[in-house]
Amino acid sequence: MVTGRHGGVSSGAYATLNLGYATADEEGRVAANRDIVRDAMDIDPEQLMVAWLTHGTEVAVFRQDNPAGWPDRHEAVRPASARTARAFRADAAISDVPGLRFLLTFADCVPLLFVDPVREVCGAAHAGWRGTAAGMASVVVSALRREFGSRPEDIHAAIGPSIGPCCYEVGEDVPASFHRHGLAPVMQGKRLDLWESTVRQLDRAGVKTIEVAGLCTRCNTDRFFSHRGEGGVTGRFALVAGLKA
Ligand SMILES: [Zn+2]
Incomplete structure (x- = not known):
């Protein structure tokens, strides 16, 4: 779910459902x-992993x-007020x-969701331009293959709301970063x-089933x-994903 x-309960630039601690919003509200x-x-x-x-x-x-x-570093990211x-x-x-369930936060970067109904495994990822330039989507597919024996053709992938091609002007360092990873950016x-x-x-x-939300965050503030x-001062929304109990 996104x-x-x-x-x-947040206000101002963070109104209202800001889920990111990496903002200047009040921790108690987040x-x-x-x-x-x-x-x-x-x-x-x-059961919630952030x-x-x-x-x-x-x-x-x-x-x-x-x-x-399981990787666990909660002490470093959990304010005393959080029940997370x-x-x-x-x-x-x-x-x-x-x-x-996994909770990942976003404000333009790309939420990626993966489900393999055959192996009954899932994945969730956050990819900004750096992650995308480094091939995040295929890195997750490789990890599902390696760790759980997923076949790419069984994997369903979804691309969530994020900054669209309508709005994302970038500098020359961005395509260069793709090329360094042997990837071609679509410009x-x-x-x-x-x-x-x-x-x-x-x-x-090798993933055959791909859904794209096609929702630009910048066009839909x-x-x-x-x-x-929003000029860098804004909240974070979340992708919350996981297998049913
Ligand atoms: Zn846009």
Whole structure:
């Protein structure tokens, strides 16, 4: 599920459902907003894993047969006011654990969701231009193959609301970063198309079922937080994903 920006307790630039601690919003309000989302989705606090984003392509792996091995760095990211139980330091997570949910935060970067109904595993990822240039989507597909034996043709992938090709003008360092990773960015003049760049990576990785929300966050600041659209002072919405218990 992807949250919008309504239904929370934050105000001003963070109005109202800001889910990101990496903002100047009051921690207590972010904590209250996270509780609102958790309660609405009926998620046990111990079952919610929050991503501490690094803009890298590391994939955290959560396996039923190895709960002791789950990445866990909650002490560093949890304000005392938050009931959120645990966090992991990575921009992507994959899991075969029923009931476990992942919360990743966004304000223009690309939410990526993966489900393999055959192996009953899922994945969630955060990819800005850095992650996309480093092939985040195909990195997650590779991790699902390696860790859980997923076949790419069984994987369904979805690309959530994020800054669109209509709005994302970038400097020359951005396409150069793609090229350094052996990837070709899809450009529309000076504007980067994160969605189509990601679709091509998934296609090359063998994923057949790809859904694109096609919702630009910058064009829709009434519904979503947008870093570009709001001059960098804004909240974060979330992708909350996981296998049913
Ligand atoms: Zn736009």
